[in-house]
Amino acid sequence: MAGDGGSNQRGAADAAPATGDLLVALGVVGLAAVVLWQAWEIPVSPIYAKVGPTLVPIMAGLGLLVFGAALVVSAAHGGWQTEDEKAITPDRLALGWVLGGLALNVLTIGPLGFTLASVLLFVCVTRGFGSRQPLRDAAIGGAFALVAYLGFAKTLNINIGAGLIENGIEWLIATVRGR
Amino acid sequence: MDGINGLITGFGVALTPMNLLWCLVGTTLGTAIGVLPGLGPALTIALLLPITFKVEPQAAFILFAGIYYGAMYGGSTTSILLNTPGESASIVTSMEGNKMARNGRAGAALATAAIGSFVAGTIGTLGIAFLAPIVVDWALKFGPAEYFALMILAFTTVSAVLGSSAVRGLTALFFGIWLGLIGIDLQTGQARFTFGVQELFDGINVIVVAVGLFAVGETLYNAATYKNSETKITPLKGSLLMTKLEWKRSIGPWLRGTAFGFPIGAMPAGGAEIPTFLSYYTEKKLTKYPEEFGTTGAIEGVAGPEAANNASAAGVLVPMLTLGLPTSATAAIMLSAFQSYGINPGPLLLQTQPALVWGLIASLFIGNVMLLVLNLPLIGLWVKMLQIPAPLLYAGILVFATIGTYGISQSYIDLILLYVVGIIGYLMRRYDFPTAPVIIGMILGPLAEQNFRQAMTISAGDWTVFFTRPLSLTIIVIALSLVVVPKIYSMARESKRRQSLAR
Numbered sequence: 001m002a003g004d005g006g007s008n009q010r011g012a013a014d015a016a017p018a019t020g021d022l023l024v025a026l027g028v029v030g031l032a033a034v035v036l037w038q039a040w041e042i043p044v045s046p047i048y049a050k051v052g053p054t055l056v057p058i059m060a061g062l063g064l065l066v067f068g069a070a071l072v073v074s075a076a077h078g079g080w081q082t083e084d085e086k087a088i089t090p091d092r093l094a095l096g097w098v099l100g101g102l103a104l105n106v107l108t109i110g111p112l113g114f115t116l117a118s119v120l121l122f123v124c125v126t127r128g129f130g131s132r133q134p135l136r137d138a139a140i141g142g143a144f145a146l147v148a149y150l151g152f153a154k155t156l157n158i159n160i161g162a163g164l165i166e167n168g169i170e171w172l173i174a175t176v177r178g179r
Numbered sequence: 180m181d182g183i184n185g186l187i188t189g190f191g192v193a194l195t196p197m198n199l200l201w202c203l204v205g206t207t208l209g210t211a212i213g214v215l216p217g218l219g220p221a222l223t224i225a226l227l228l229p230i231t232f233k234v235e236p237q238a239a240f241i242l243f244a245g246i247y248y249g250a251m252y253g254g255s256t257t258s259i260l261l262n263t264p265g266e267s268a269s270i271v272t273s274m275e276g277n278k279m280a281r282n283g284r285a286g287a288a289l290a291t292a293a294i295g296s297f298v299a300g301t302i303g304t305l306g307i308a309f310l311a312p313i314v315v316d317w318a319l320k321f322g323p324a325e326y327f328a329l330m331i332l333a334f335t336t337v338s339a340v341l342g343s344s345a346v347r348g349l350t351a352l353f354f355g356i357w358l359g360l361i362g363i364d365l366q367t368g369q370a371r372f373t374f375g376v377q378e379l380f381d382g383i384n385v386i387v388v389a390v391g392l393f394a395v396g397e398t399l400y401n402a403a404t405y406k407n408s409e410t411k412i413t414p415l416k417g418s419l420l421m422t423k424l425e426w427k428r429s430i431g432p433w434l435r436g437t438a439f440g441f442p443i444g445a446m447p448a449g450g451a452e453i454p455t456f457l458s459y460y461t462e463k464k465l466t467k468y469p470e471e472f473g474t475t476g477a478i479e480g481v482a483g484p485e486a487a488n489n490a491s492a493a494g495v496l497v498p499m500l501t502l503g504l505p506t507s508a509t510a511a512i513m514l515s516a517f518q519s520y521g522i523n524p525g526p527l528l529l530q531t532q533p534a535l536v537w538g539l540i541a542s543l544f545i546g547n548v549m550l551l552v553l554n555l556p557l558i559g560l561w562v563k564m565l566q567i568p569a570p571l572l573y574a575g576i577l578v579f580a581t582i583g584t585y586g587i588s589q590s591y592i593d594l595i596l597l598y599v600v601g602i603i604g605y606l607m608r609r610y611d612f613p614t615a616p617v618i619i620g621m622i623l624g625p626l627a628e629q630n631f632r633q634a635m636t637i638s639a640g641d642w643t644v645f646f647t648r649p650l651s652l653t654i655i656v657i658a659l660s661l662v663v664v665p666k667i668y669s670m671a672r673e674s675k676r677r678q679s680l681a682r
Contacts, residue, residue, distance in 0.1 A: 024610045028350055035357055038372050042364075053364040056628040057371055060360060063353035070346045080344065081611060090403035090609065098402045098577075102395070102598045105581060109594065118581065122574040128402045129570035137574070144575055148582055 018079025018086065025075045028068030036061035097128030115165045118145035182309040185529075189537030193545055198241050202542050205242040206549045209249020214257050214561045215572065217397050220250035221508040221618065224516070225389035226583040231519045237535050239520075241542040243513055248300060248546050251489050252554045255292040256561055259481070260285060260413050269488060271455040275472065275480030277413065282475045286417035291429045291478050292485040293554040294421075299437040299486035300547040303493025306441045307500070308540050311529065314501040318526035323633035324644050326502075328654035329447050330627040333498075333506050335658045336448035338616035345662060347612045355620025356627075358383055366632060378592040385515045387584050388621060389508070391597045392614045394580040396604020398573045403609070405569065412565050419555055429482040432462050436486030444494020448661075449506025451491040458483035493543070500524055500536055503626065508615040511622040 039057035074080050101124025109117040122141025123134050131137055149166060192198060212218045224243050231239050258273035259280050272292060279288040321329075338348035361372040362382030373379040421429065439454040439461075462479040463472050471477035498504040503524035505511035517524050522532060529536050554561070585594040607614055638644035646652050 021610060024606060027606075028354075031354070031357075035372070038374075042369050042371055044369075053367045053369045053371060056624075056631065057357075057360050060353050060357045060624075064350065064357065067346050067350040067353065071350065074346070080347070085611070088404065091406050092403075094402040094405060095399060098399055099602075101577070102601070106591070106594055106598065109581070109585060110591070114582070114586065118578045121577055121581070125398070125402075125574035125577055126570035129405055129573055131568075131570040137570070140571060141574060141578065145578055148579065152582060152586055 017076045018081065020086075021075035021079030021081060022072065025068060025071035028064060028071055032061050032064035032068050035064055094128040094130070097124050101125050101128070113166050114149055115142060115145045118142075118148075181312055185312070185533065185537040186308050186541060188533055189539070189541030190544075192237060192534050192538030193241065193541035198238060198538065198542065199545065201238045201241045202245050202546050203549055205245020206249040206546045206553060207245075208242075209246035209251075210253040210256075210550065210553055210561060211249075211564060212246065213250035213253020213255075214564050215253075215567070216257055216261065216565075217401060217573065217576065219393060219509075220247050221389055221512050221615075222393035223250070224509060224512045225386045225393070226579065228386050228512070228516055228519065229583075229587045231516055236517075236520045236522065236532075237538050239516060240513075240535065240539045243516060244539055244543055245546045245549075247492065247509055247513070248489075248543060249550055249553075251300075251492055252293060252296050252550045253561065255296065255485050255488075256289060256554070256558065257565065259288045259292060260415065260562065261411075261565060262413070269455075269485075270452075271459045271484035272481055272488070274459070275476045275478075276485075278474070278476030279478065279481065280413040280416075280476070283416045284476065284478075285413060285415050286419040287421050287425050287478060288476065288481050289415075289558055290419050290421050290555060291425065291482040293551060295429065295433045295436065295482045295486040296489040296554075297547050297551045298433045299440060299488075299490040300493060300550075301544065302434075302437045303441045303444075303490040304540060304543040304547065306445070306490075307493055307496055307543070308537075310445060310497050311501050311536075311540075314497060315526045315529050318502055321502075321526070321650075322648070323630040323637065324648050324651040325654065327627055327630040327634055328645060328651040328658070329502060329504055330623055330630065332654050332658040332661075333447055333449065333504055333623065334616075334620070334627070335662050336450065337506055337619050338613070339662045340448070340665070341450045341452060342613040342616075343611065345666065347610075348616055351607065351612045351614065352616040352620040355388075355617035356624035358388060358617070359621040359624035360628075366629075376592065378590055383596065383621075384584075384588070384593065385512065385618070385621060386587070387593050387597050388600050389512055389618055390580045390583050391600025392604035392607070392617060393508075394576050395598060395601025396608055396614070398577055399601060399605035400608040401569070401573060403605070412562070415558070415562050419558065425478055428466075428468075428478050431465070432458065432479045432483030433486040435461060436483040436488075437490040440487035440490030440492075441494045444491030444506075445497040446494075447498045447502065447504050447506065449495055449498070449510075451488055451495075451507070454487040454491050455484040458487040500528060500539075501526060503528075505619060505622060508618040511619045515622050 036058065039054050039061050042054045042057065044052040044054055071080075079086070101121045104124060105117050105121040108120055119138050119141045122145070123137050126137040127134065146165070146169070150169075193202065208223065209220060212220060212223045223246050227242070227246075230242075254269050255272050255276070258269040259276035262273050262277040276288045276292065279285065334352055338352035339345035342348040357372070359382070361379055363370055363380050370380060436454070436458040439457045440451070443454045444451065459480055462477075462483040463469065466472065466477060466479050468477055472480055495507050495510050498506060499510045499514060503514065505514045514524060522528070522535075580597065581594070584597045604614060634644050645655060
């Protein structure tokens, strides 16, 4: 993932291929292939033969292919990033925490409800940004998520993923209102 | 309806208590968003798009316009005090502004930025009011071929001319166009790129893409670089009341900046960076205090670019409202808000929805006054917001992003798409791809396709239609030369460089 392939070639006019840049460029070409293949699969009725539903999709695919190929060429010649940018290595641990938090959120938002899932996400992200106080972060995240939940649910009348906590609060509100 | 009558109608709409409240909410929220690093008006408006289901169009657009202008004001505060410009157009402001702040003149820098924004915003809004009806008269003569040509022009300038690399910009654009094509083709009823997933039949929601790129992608990027970054808030020093000399030194740059910003913003090509840089270099040439530029910070270098930035933001609304042509990510999101009301911005908008358009324009005047008050006497409040610790800020952004997408649609597909787009957004940031063309391509792509097909239907399938109509031909030639000429120039330079290296 890191574009460190070319960073040891500082100053050379034609540096070695930049690994990161090359992977990204190949990704674009791969996407172009999928787009063109899928555009080909769109059935066309003869009535619309002239400017049917496939023309613009094929153009989009060709555009991606042409510029993806240009990117591959550029990556093979040392990449397009400046040496300074290549020198920055991404903090993989931090990225891992945030990505892990996102994955956890997808898995838990259904079964646990919005608030609990948000607390987990909140704690993972703050950890990724270097916080070492998971309990404090969980408390702040929980309060924030609840306020946001109630704000959305009540003012806009939109129900966002209710779970245990949300239903509990709804029940509390109903009881306090005296029924 | 001409400008003056229009404005009278507009103030009638905007001055109702409810709409004033929406304007206040919008400008306050916009300033907050602008101040917080990592958040922008495009993201905020995208997150608030669901209110279009609940609120009348007038109120929604007054809110969005407030956010749009407010983010501009708030952004200048951050670039002056923090030296991390949130968007490319405020890079110039931070160059001189942060230097002024470090030399104990933060107050004057913030004041000249806010008052300059007010002057430029007010003149720019007047510009909209008087230019819009004129553009409409013109645009009524446009056929689908001209519209298609205009969209090609917007596409090429936004992606190929304004960014750092035409290839990466155009890659981003085509990616966006492809995203916009996903779903059922409205003309033929064919499913395109849905991979058999039912949820994709209606297309990918622009909220998911905007929030994914601007919130999730941005957070991932900041997480990856957080350790190496060092941001220090420069303390707010110096009086907010400008001295007589500072006023004198600011007025010229404000007006010149506006004169650069509005016309360039109003062109169907857009772009706020060019006028800010033009203004900066002009002021650097004209100033009587050249020794302050780049050293202690020159007030002209804040006043001019900040005015240019705001005036061009006003200008961008002209093609958006009169032609339905968005030239910035924020304008593209606003266009999709119009679409979600079933309103098509274009030359007929001023006739069919006068209250909406003129109410929006009038609220921009009111918003500018509110913003001046919000950003000068209340500046201390916004400085406090800068002190929110980054871990909490970004965690909060992600929770909000989740509400904005999953919360609204209750769809796992949307949530997964959000995070996948976020990862793509991270890679785009990491590898220097601009993200705005993705949003513009996604919104404008389907409209371009529609106009393309209409033009082809009218011409009975004759491809030359785009080149035989003089106006359409002219626009296409401009668009192509904007891409090709700099390319040839740089290739010629490159081959010269290689020749000299080989020797």
